Amino acid sequence: MLEIRWHSRAGQGAVTGAKGLADVISTTGKHVQAFAFYGSAKRGAAMTAYNRVDDAVIMNHEKYMEPDYVFVIDPALVYTSDVTINAKDNTIYIITTHMSTQELIASQPKLEGKKVYTVDCIKIAQETIGRAIPNTPMLGAFMKISEMYDIEFFKENMKRILAKLPQKIVDANMLAIQRAYDEVK
Amino acid sequence: MAFDKMELRDIEVWDGNFAAAQALRQCQVDVVSAYPITPSTPIVEGYAKFKSDNYVEGEYVMVESEHAAMSGCIGAAAAGGRVATATSSQGLALMAETLYQASGMRLPIVLNIVNRALAAPLNVNGDHSDMYMVRDSGWIQFDAFCPQEAYDLNFIAFKVSEDHAVRTPAIVNQDGFMTSHTAQGVHTMDDDTAFSFVGEFKPMNDMLDFEHPVTHGVQTEEDWHFEHKARQHNDMMTIVPGKIDAAFEEFAKLTGRKYNQIEQYDMDDADVAVVCMGTSVETAREVAREMREKGIKAGVIGIRVFRPFPFMAIAEALKDVKAVAALDRSAPGGTPGALFNEIAGSLFNSDSKMLLSGYIYGLGGRDLTKKHLVDLYTELQANADAGKVLTQQQQFIGVRGPKLAYL
Numbered sequence: 001m002l003e004i005r006w007h008s009r010a011g012q013g014a015v016t017g018a019k020g021l022a023d024v025i026s027t028t029g030k031h032v033q034a035f036a037f038y039g040s041a042k043r044g045a046a047m048t049a050y051n052r053v054d055d056a057v058i059m060n061h062e063k064y065m066e067p068d069y070v071f072v073i074d075p076a077l078v079y080t081s082d083v084t085i086n087a088k089d090n091t092i093y094i095i096t097t098h099m100s101t102q103e104l105i106a107s108q109p110k111l112e113g114k115k116v117y118t119v120d121c122i123k124i125a126q127e128t129i130g131r132a133i134p135n136t137p138m139l140g141a142f143m144k145i146s147e148m149y150d151i152e153f154f155k156e157n158m159k160r161i162l163a164k165l166p167q168k169i170v171d172a173n174m175l176a177i178q179r180a181y182d183e184v185k
Numbered sequence: 186m187a188f189d190k191m192e193l194r195d196i197e198v199w200d201g202n203f204a205a206a207q208a209l210r211q212c213q214v215d216v217v218s219a220y221p222i223t224p225s226t227p228i229v230e231g232y233a234k235f236k237s238d239n240y241v242e243g244e245y246v247m248v249e250s251e252h253a254a255m256s257g258c259i260g261a262a263a264a265g266g267r268v269a270t271a272t273s274s275q276g277l278a279l280m281a282e283t284l285y286q287a288s289g290m291r292l293p294i295v296l297n298i299v300n301r302a303l304a305a306p307l308n309v310n311g312d313h314s315d316m317y318m319v320r321d322s323g324w325i326q327f328d329a330f331c332p333q334e335a336y337d338l339n340f341i342a343f344k345v346s347e348d349h350a351v352r353t354p355a356i357v358n359q360d361g362f363m364t365s366h367t368a369q370g371v372h373t374m375d376d377d378t379a380f381s382f383v384g385e386f387k388p389m390n391d392m393l394d395f396e397h398p399v400t401h402g403v404q405t406e407e408d409w410h411f412e413h414k415a416r417q418h419n420d421m422m423t424i425v426p427g428k429i430d431a432a433f434e435e436f437a438k439l440t441g442r443k444y445n446q447i448e449q450y451d452m453d454d455a456d457v458a459v460v461c462m463g464t465s466v467e468t469a470r471e472v473a474r475e476m477r478e479k480g481i482k483a484g485v486i487g488i489r490v491f492r493p494f495p496f497m498a499i500a501e502a503l504k505d506v507k508a509v510a511a512l513d514r515s516a517p518g519g520t521p522g523a524l525f526n527e528i529a530g531s532l533f534n535s536d537s538k539m540l541l542s543g544y545i546y547g548l549g550g551r552d553l554t555k556k557h558l559v560d561l562y563t564e565l566q567a568n569a570d571a572g573k574v575l576t577q578q579q580q581f582i583g584v585r586g587p588k589l590a591y592l
Binding site for chain 1: 196198200309331360362363367368369370464465467468470471552553554555556
């Protein structure tokens with residue numbers, strides 16, 4: 001079982017990202033689950049989304065999760081939420097920030113000694129898609145770190161999932177995914 | 186055909202709401218009369234989108250309240266069409282009056298309830314308060330434990346509800362958010378196969394058949410009311426269960442997915458068992474398997490058909506089990522939980538020496554964790570070993586503060 005927790009703000013696309021990732025993984029024959037904690041969250045409120053991936057049908061519906069990966073797609077959540085909650089010793093963090101990994105860890109001591117990777121998904125999204133929607137770049141970074149799929153295979157699938165959007169936006173998302181794949185450290 | 190077919194992949198990653206909306210499309214529902222409410226909104230929104238994109242030939246009626254939504258469904262069903270809607274929580278509460286009209290008038294309607302807590306305090310998350318509130322309303326009630334079942338049970342609900350020997354409306358329940366907003370793989374049917382299962386709607390006593398005038402919505406006082414209600418109950422007790430079984434059988438032939446009025450998992454040799462509904466059934470199945478690795482013979486029963494209640498099937502399934510927990514996801518308001526009472530009733534006049542304890546859990550969407558279930562099975566095993574219930578008969582799972590236990 002592979003488990004992922006997303007830290008996001010409502011409106012940044014974590015739910016869409018989690019569902020998109022689940023959709024891509026499902027095409028390879030694995031079983032998936034994607035869900036979120038909404039509460040009565042309004043746009044901008046901190047929220048979490050989740051992925052589970054397994055070879056067998058996923059029957060566990062508990063919301064509690066000890067994630068293998070933590071994705072943080074809004075830079076400030078590293079300070080205002082506990083992104084390390086219920087983590088395991090080997091949990092891998094992929095965090096959106098304009099800082100280097102060393103600077104980030106220095107600014108948030110809770111990340112000390114953890115496996116932390118950084119990428120500026122916000123900047124990448126702004127420069128490619130034109131809006132601060134950091135969900136698809138995070139998935140590009142995840143493909144790099146996890147080596148789950150070949151990036152071209154992943155992008156082809158994401159094109160299908162995003163197909164209802166205008167072609168210009170789809171193309172921009174592909175650029176964003178590739179840039180995050182290349183830039184994550 | 187005046188509408189377009191939709192190409193689906195064999196497995197689509199859908200949440201429970203979208204799965205239900207796709208089922209309404211594939212059944213080619215004639216009328217959806219709806220007033221959207223969280224977390225059920227995407228079901229009727231989905232139907233409306235399919236209709237505006239020409240994937241459905243039907244009518245979407247926007248109304249001013251849930252009371253009006255079900256009233257619209259009643260009118261459309263009486264006129265003679267395939268009718269559905271969806272609601273949750275407060276919406277269902279406002280709809281309650283008209284639910285009794287629909288069942289009393291013997292109108293086939295499918296209502297998707299995306300289960301959500303009832304205020305106060307206001308809460309949009311999933312529990313079974315709304316499902317329980319309308320349990321005596323004369324509607325058939327199915328319960329889905331995951332998005333796949335939210336899809337499948339809609340077809341089965343139309344099939345049973347519209348049968349001329351049944352003519353009783355049906356509810357398809359799914360857990361708010363835990364199913365409705367959780368995306369999982371759903372095995373789909375293609376449009377033709379799906380529609381072939383429900384078939385063309387066959388009207389009966391329809392008001393638009395001017396050659397054969399009928400009266401709907403009559404008044405009966407002391408002279409006839411009781412006979413009508415007795416007949417309604419009689420059909421629920423004697424006709425509906427067989428029709429549900431037949432629909433389950435036919436659906437299994439079509440899809441390979443076999444449903445049962447109660448779903449039994451690891452029950453053949455179970456010493457201890459949990460009986461519950463919704464997503465909790467699946468989480469409990471996973472924990473039961475893990476308990477077996479630790480030497481506890483654990484099983485799970487999921488209530489697939491909540492109304493008509495599978496009284497005899499429950500009695501049969503539990504007769505040799507030593508200790509059973511009834512899990513109710515609804516505040517009982519001064520009595521044991523509904524499942525506790527119904528299970529107790531099913532076994533009271535039997536030789537079973539089963540030890541029954543009741544648990545209230547998960548109100549307002551509170552998480553039911555695997556840890557909770559491990560503790561629960563451990564407690565049941567202790568009861569089984571001692572030959573008596575060691576705790577009070579009603580306890581609460583997962584609530585903060587001092588331990589609550591009664592009875």
